[in-house]
Amino acid sequence: MLKRHRKINASLKAFRRMTTSKEVTVLGAGAIGVCVALYLQRDGFTVTLIDRDEPASGCSFGNAGLIQCASVVPVATPGIVRQVPRMLLDKSQPLFIQWRYLPSLSPYLLRFLGEARDNRVAANARALASIVPDSYEAYRPLIAAAGIEEMVKPSGELHVFETDAAFRDAQANFEMRRAHGVPVDTLDADAVRQLEPSLARSVRHGLFLPSCYQTANPFRFIDALARHFIAQGGTFLKREVRDLSLEADGTVAIATDAGHLSAETVVLAFGAFSKPFAAQLGIQVPLNSERGYHVQLPEPGVTLNRTVISGEHRFAMSPIDGKVRIVGTAELAKVGAPTNYQRAKRLIPLAQHLLPGLDASGGQEWMGHRPSTPDSLPVLGRSARHPNVYFAFGHNHSGLTLGGMTGRLMADLVAGRPASVDLAPFDPARFQG
Ligand SMILES: Cc1cc2nc3c(=O)[nH]c(=O)nc-3n(C[C@H](O)[C@H](O)[C@H](O)COP(=O)(O)OP(=O)(O)OC[C@H]3O[C@@H](n4cnc5c(N)ncnc54)[C@H](O)[C@@H]3O)c2cc1C
Known part of the structure; x- marks a missing residue:
């Protein structure tokens, strides 16, 4: 009692x-x-x-610095699932799973595969669309109160494609964004170069997301x-x-x-x-760590006005404090697994191909743990x-x-x-x- x-x-x-x-x-x-x-x-x-x-x-220190008001497509989609065997075998893939962690990653991966079914993709996209497009608006009062308006600009986010095949493959992803009211502009090669004059002539197509914002430096x-x-x-x-x-x-x-x-x-x-x-x-x-890498080039010798994302190789190049930060890869491993900076270094020639004249000397690598959920x-x-x-x-x-x-x-x-x-x-x- x-x-x-x-x-x-x-x-x-x-x-x-x-x-x-x-x-x-x-x-x-x-x-x-x-x-x-x-x-x-x-x-x-x-x-x-x-x-x-x-x-x-x-x-939050080393990401691409984007407030991506257009990111309403979940990672788990039927397209990703078809790539899983390659992810396990090919270290140069943008998504890579370390074999030795497979047993501990299994609960996450099994759920991830379940989330790639059409009905789950639709539900997850709907949920993202309920919070993502207004994300800059939610920052606005904090930015105004801190007086740091100059740190964020309405840059948009530019996806570029060198091949018709990659451009075609990307359509479903961008249609899903449009279906949720996200503005997407289709650009030809000339329009892409007007936005980003430093890009290589091999770029044939662009998809531009005007609602995104770029921070000068996320840290x-x-x-x-x-x-x-x-x-x-x-x-x-x-x-x-x-x-x-x-x-x-x-x-x-x-x-x-x-x-x-x-x-x-x-x-x-x-x-x-x-x-x-x-x-x-x-x-x-x-919850799992999805490790991402960057290499930051202090004197890139070329200028970017906004983040540019390669449609073929799925990495990004971002202007951070006047430098170029090459950002990408998603490596599934445990939080405490050893860092493999080769994954960052592998991005450099890909970036130099898209940005001729990009000076890679003095690059500094970084790795961060994205907090990833299966859905x-x-x-x-x-x-x-x-x-x-x-x-x-x-x-x-x-x-x-x-x-x-x-x-x-x-x-x-x-x-x-x-x-x-x-x-x-x-x-x-x-x-x-
Ligand atoms: C390469 C890359 C590029 C990305 N680009 C973008 C982008 O452009 N736009 C975007 O929106 N997102 C991007 N992301 C994702 C984004 O960076 C993460 O989603 C975000 O940083 C997560 O923020 P957080 O506050 O949850 O975690 P964190 O920034 O990791 O903060 C968690 C904090 O908890 C602290 N902590 C943990 N454990 C303890 C403990 N035991 N005791 C005390 N403190 C502890 C850590 O020190 C850390 O400061 C990117 C990620 C990567 C890796």
């Missing part, structure tokens, strides 16, 4: 805390965590942001937002989180490399590293079992794009407002059972 009474008391305390708490701890200071922290701060919450590193040092962009968060009174703690556990009174105990902390409300935003912590908070997610959808929502625990991770190829939108949606949830979109497709519990 006494035990039951204590349990009820603890639940009541937890409920009261949940309805009155104005303190939130955001775990992870990548694009997602920083934007969640900022949106919560704008709502009047007292926010603590925790990361083992400086803000934007993870995957500087997120770092500036993090600085604004701190300047507005937010707390940033540089701590490595080792363990999370739920206390009987509903608080979350956070074990770190510098002692224990207690949080009333927690948002988990550790990107590709979220899986074990999500499990500690009660949900199993087949290409982020994990967004409140824990069904613990009302003061929220999840915001798994943004796949679109974490920079979706930072502002995720921040806005999570602030709605934490503040108890109805979210502006249906969050059911992003339900953290969707992979259970």
